[in-house]
Amino acid sequence: MxxxxxxxxxxxxxxxxxxxxxxxxxxxxxxxxxxxxxxxxxxxxxxxxxxxxxxxxxxxxxxxxxxxxxxxxxxxxxxxxxxxxxxxxxxxxxxxxxxxxxxxxxxxxxxxxxxxxxxxxxxxxxxxxxxxxxxxxxxxxxxxxxxxxxxxxxxxxxxxxDVPFGAKDAGVTHVACQITPRADGMGLRVAIDMPRGTGREETVIEADDPNLWVADPETGWKSGQLVAETRVTHMSGGAFALDRSGLRITILGGKMPVDIRGCTG
Missing domain, CATH: 2.60.40.1250 (Thiol:disulfide interchange protein DsbD, N-terminal domain)
Structure with a gap:
């Protein structure tokens, strides 16, 4: 890894x-x-x-x-x-x-x-x-x-x-996180409802548990939502729980930088 x-x-x-x-x-x-x-x-x-x-x-x-x-x-x-x-x-x-x-x-x-x-x-x-x-x-x-x-x-x-805007100030109305099991950890899909951006958006996803590693996401617009897909693994390689409320999603490369705290299922 x-x-x-x-x-x-x-x-x-x-x-x-x-x-x-x-x-x-x-x-x-x-x-x-x-x-x-x-x-x-x-x-x-x-x-x-x-x-x-x-x-x-x-x-x-x-x-x-x-x-x-x-x-x-x-x-x-x-x-x-x-x-x-x-x-x-x-x-x-x-x-x-x-x-x-x-x-x-x-x-x-x-x-x-x-x-x-x-x-x-x-x-x-x-x-x-x-x-x-x-x-x-x-x-x-x-x-x-x-x-x-x-x-x-x-x-x-x-x-x-220059610190990123909060979700409300950036017009974010809903953030949903879908978790799927994988052989090498968990798959994570984040779907964000917000105003259409530049098409050049990049996302960074952080977990509140320092022992969790989140891979660089693939990000793009799908059906009017900004979608980021990635995988999450534990440093030990073992099983783990992922707290959606502890996730932090930062959006870069759009019309404004955005800092989002937590998401729903």
């Missing part, structure tokens, strides 16, 4: 990459952001990629490497949420990946232990970078988050505006 092969690749490549630095390919920093009226702090991770290079979205597809965040270097932080602007779909050698190129802004909302005090956000982030080959890359970032900074950052606000 491609995902198992990717796991092995992630385990082996840091040693291979140690002989060559890719720091000139990736620049990363945390933007200082601003303190929100509710006491949270809005900041962002800014990744700048050299021309021709790309990095990956939260669900990168069969050919990508998922980003991982470790914020143990933070102070006065209770929790942190990552907002994902709509990514691009890339095709290379017949394989699909989902991610970003150029300047990437990932907004971060930080919930503080003490909203009246300054905070510090710092940590280690493992990402995948890709040109002719795809490699894991580790970046370290840190920034002071001042409680006195109240002015919003237009760059972060613009990235927030």
């Amino acid at each position: 491609k995902r198992i092969a990717l796991t092995i690749l992630l385990a082996l490549l840091p040693a291979l990459g140690a002989a060559q630095s890719y720091d000139n390919v990736v620049e990363a920093r945390l933007l200082p952001g601003w303190r929100l009226p509710n006491g949270d702090h809005m900041t962002a991770l800014h990744i700048k990629l050299a021309p021709g290079w790309k990095t990956y979205w939260r669900t990168p597809g069969d050919a990508g490497i998922p980003p991982q965040f470790d914020w143990r270097g933070a102070k006065n932080m209770q929790a942190i949420g990552v907002y994902w602007p709509a990514p691009q779909v890339f095709w290379q050698s017949g394989m699909r990946s989902v991610g970003y190129k150029g300047d990437v802004i990932l907004p971060l909302k930080v919930r503080l232990k003490n909203s009246g005090r300054d905070a510090r956000l710092g940590g280690v982030i493992d990402i995948g970078i890709c040109k002719e080959v795809c490699l894991p890359h580790r970046i370290r970032v840190s920034a002071d988050l001042s409680a006195q900074q109240k002015k919003p950052d237009a760059v972060i606000a613009a990235a927030m505006a």
Whole structure:
């Protein structure tokens, strides 16, 4: 399975990459952001990629490497949420990946232990970078988050505006998921009632169980519905249950990006 092969690749490549630095390919920093009226702090991770290079979205597809965040270097932080602007779909050698190129802004909302005090956000982030080959890359970032900074950052606000629309805002009226048994897991068919799009739509389907792997779907318009068909398997290769309400479907390549949570039978 491609995902198992990717796991092995992630385990082996840091040693291979140690002989060559890719720091000139990736620049990363945390933007200082601003303190929100509710006491949270809005900041962002800014990744700048050299021309021709790309990095990956939260669900990168069969050919990508998922980003991982470790914020143990933070102070006065209770929790942190990552907002994902709509990514691009890339095709290379017949394989699909989902991610970003150029300047990437990932907004971060930080919930503080003490909203009246300054905070510090710092940590280690493992990402995948890709040109002719795809490699894991580790970046370290840190920034002071001042409680006195109240002015919003237009760059972060613009990235927030690129986050996919919710189902209701995009005109989605119904989402049905049909599950069928297969020898290698389950077949999954998602049928979405929504306004007709561009005909170039791609979908990404995520399960709330991290042990489930969802293959890249085949997506197209059928009888007025956007239909995505794929298969789901468990990492162990054993039997499993699939919670339809825990599925997350993202539509890319249409008139607007759409984020759908859950579906019915």
